[in-house]
Amino acid sequence: MWTVQSLQAWALPWLQQRGVESPRLDGDLLLADALGVERLALFLDPKRPVAGEELARFKSHLQRRARREPVAYILGRRGFWKHEFVVTPAVLIPRPETELLLETLLAHFPPAQQDSPLTLLELGVGSGALLCAALLAYPEATGVGVDISAAALAVAEENGRKLGCRERMTLVQGDLLQPLQLASPNDRFHAILSNPPYVRTSEWEQLEPEIHRWEPRQALDGGADGLAALRRIPSEARPFLAEGGLLAVEIGVNQEEAVMALFEAAGLQGVELRLDYSRQPRVVSGRAGSG
C-alpha cells in the first residue's frame, strides 16, 4: 500500500530524472492537489494511505509534469500577491517579479491617501492577476484591461468573478491602446500598467521547456529586440494619462536604457528604474506632467 511518505520518496528521483528543476516541491504540490489537501497536511500525516482515485490523479499529474507542463497549469491555479488566480495555457503564469508593478502603483498612490476613486488601465491583462490584485488593493477603483487574446480575457473575467472585482473591471479585446478612445479628459487614467511581451524572438527556443512548450508565445515574444510593444507603449499611452498619472511597465534583460529613453521621449517625468528581488532591472515608471 502506498503512503504519502512512500510516494514522496518515489516521486522525487522520478521527477529528477526527467529534468524537473524543483522535484521535491513540485512532487509535493501535485500530491497535495491529488489528495485535495494543503501541502502542510503531507508533513502532518506522512503515513496516510493513498490508493484508488487519489493515486490515479497523482500519477496523471506526474505524467503531465514529466512532459514539462508547469505545475500551475496542472493545478489550474497560481498565487499572485495575496490572492489565488485561475490559470490555463491561454494565459501567462503570473510571475512574482510582476508584483513590482503593483508595488510601484501602491508607492505612487498610497491606498490610505486616496480621496477619490482611481481609474486604472492594464495593457496585456492576461489572467487578470495584476489588475484584480490592484482593484482589490483599492476597493473604490475601477479598471480597464486590454488584451489581444480573447481566450486570455475569458480567464481574466473568471478571475474577476471569483475574486469579487468583476463589476469594477472592463475587459476589452484589441491591440494595446487601439481599442480605447479619449472622448473627454475624464476618460484619462490615473495609472497605466503593462507587463507586455518582451522576450527577444531569438531567445524563444532557449527558454525552459516549461515556457516555450506550454506558455502562449503571444504573451512573451516581443519581436527581434523584444521591444515591439515597449516601443509603442510610452507614446501611445501618454495621452491617456491624467495629470500626474503613472505609467509603469515591466522590462526584460538589458532593456532599461532603451525603455527609459522612450519614456523621456514621450514627455514623461520623473522616469525611474526599479530592481526586482534578484537585483535585475525590472520596472520603468514615469509620470505625466500637466501638459
Ligand SMILES: C[S@@+](CC[C@H](N)C(=O)[O-])C[C@H]1O[C@@H](n2cnc3c(N)ncnc32)[C@H](O)[C@@H]1O
Ligand atoms: C507577459 S503577458 C502579461 C499577462 C499578465 N498581465 C501578467 O502580468 O501576468 C502579456 C499579455 O499581453 C497580451 N498581448 C500581447 N500583445 C498584445 C497587444 N499588441 N495588445 C494587447 N495585448 C497584447 C498577451 O496576450 C498576454 O496576455
